[in-house]
Amino acid sequence: DVKVTQSSRYLVKRTGEKVFLECVQDMDHENMFWYRQDPGLGLRLIYFSYDVKMKEKGDIPEGYSVSREKKERFSLILESASTNQTSMYLCVTAGLAGNEQFFGPGTRLTVL
Amino acid sequence: AQSVTQLDSQVPVFEEAPVELRCNYSSSVSVYLFWYVQYPNQGLQLLLKYLSGSTLVKGINGFEAEFNKSQTSFHLRKPSVHISDTAEYFCAVSGYGRAQKLVFGQGTRLTINP
Numbered sequence: 219d220v221k222v223t224q225s226s227r228y229l230v231k232r233t234g235e236k237v238f239l240e241c242v243q244d245m246d247h248e249n250m251f252w253y254r255q256d257p258g259l260g261l262r263l264i265y266f267s268y269d270v271k272m273k274e275k276g277d278i279p280e281g282y283s284v285s286r287e288k289k290e291r292f293s294l295i296l297e298s299a300s301t302n303q304t305s306m307y308l309c310v311t312a313g314l315a316g317n318e319q320f321f322g323p324g325t326r327l328t329v330l
Numbered sequence: 331a332q333s334v335t336q337l338d339s340q341v342p343v344f345e346e347a348p349v350e351l352r353c354n355y356s357s358s359v360s361v362y363l364f365w366y367v368q369y370p371n372q373g374l375q376l377l378l379k380y381l382s383g384s385t386l387v388k389g390i391n392g393f394e395a396e397f398n399k400s401q402t403s404f405h406l407r408k409p410s411v412h413i414s415d416t417a418e419y420f421c422a423v424s425g426y427g428r429a430q431k432l433v434f435g436q437g438t439r440l441t442i443n444p
Contacts, residue, residue: 276431
């Protein structure tokens with residue numbers, strides 16, 4: 219059974235903290251994506267990666283960075299968390315064909 | 331680069347009425363198109379997708395969508411809605427091949443009134 223896991227379902231952090239969100243997939247997919255989902259704004263792409271050590275900025279990369287040292291693992295890093303980064307964060311994976319996506323369960327991050 | 335616009339943020343309809351949720355996209359490359367549904371407090375679930383072939387695509391729960399290349403649209407339709415269709419619906423577009431983005435629209439909240 220296909221599996222995309224995220225390190226936490228709920229996370230509470232303080233302003234200024236460095237935050238790591240991790241996504242792991244077991245499908246050998248090349249493409250991995252990080253989104254944030256906010257009411258009325260849909261899913262906005264933060265970063266994506268199409269191979270190990272390869273990354274591309276999405277539509278809202280400011281305040282975030284990513285790391286992909288191994289094919290199965292894609293990490294999202296908030297260098298200095300701010301309250302406006304309170305959101306639901308979703309990891310999505312897809313094969314090179316791009317014709318099917320798989321979603322992680324999401325991490326609801328609250329920054330106080 | 332790809333982009334998606336869902337033309338209505340909210341659509342209220344009466345039960346058993348037909349509904350159309352509109353989606354337009356732009357892309358410099360050939361694309362795949364998707365519709366996802368998100369029920370309250372749940373994750374996204376695939377409704378249907380267009381990859382190639384027939385431009386009319388049928389999905390789950392009686393939904394269908396038509397790919398119109400000349401108008402760059404992929405509108406979602408259902409001939410008769412049910413209360414259980416109350417949810418948020420997302421249109422998405424993906425290029426295919428290496429390093430292609432997967433982009434979602436802003437979502438349309440469908441509310442079914444009895």
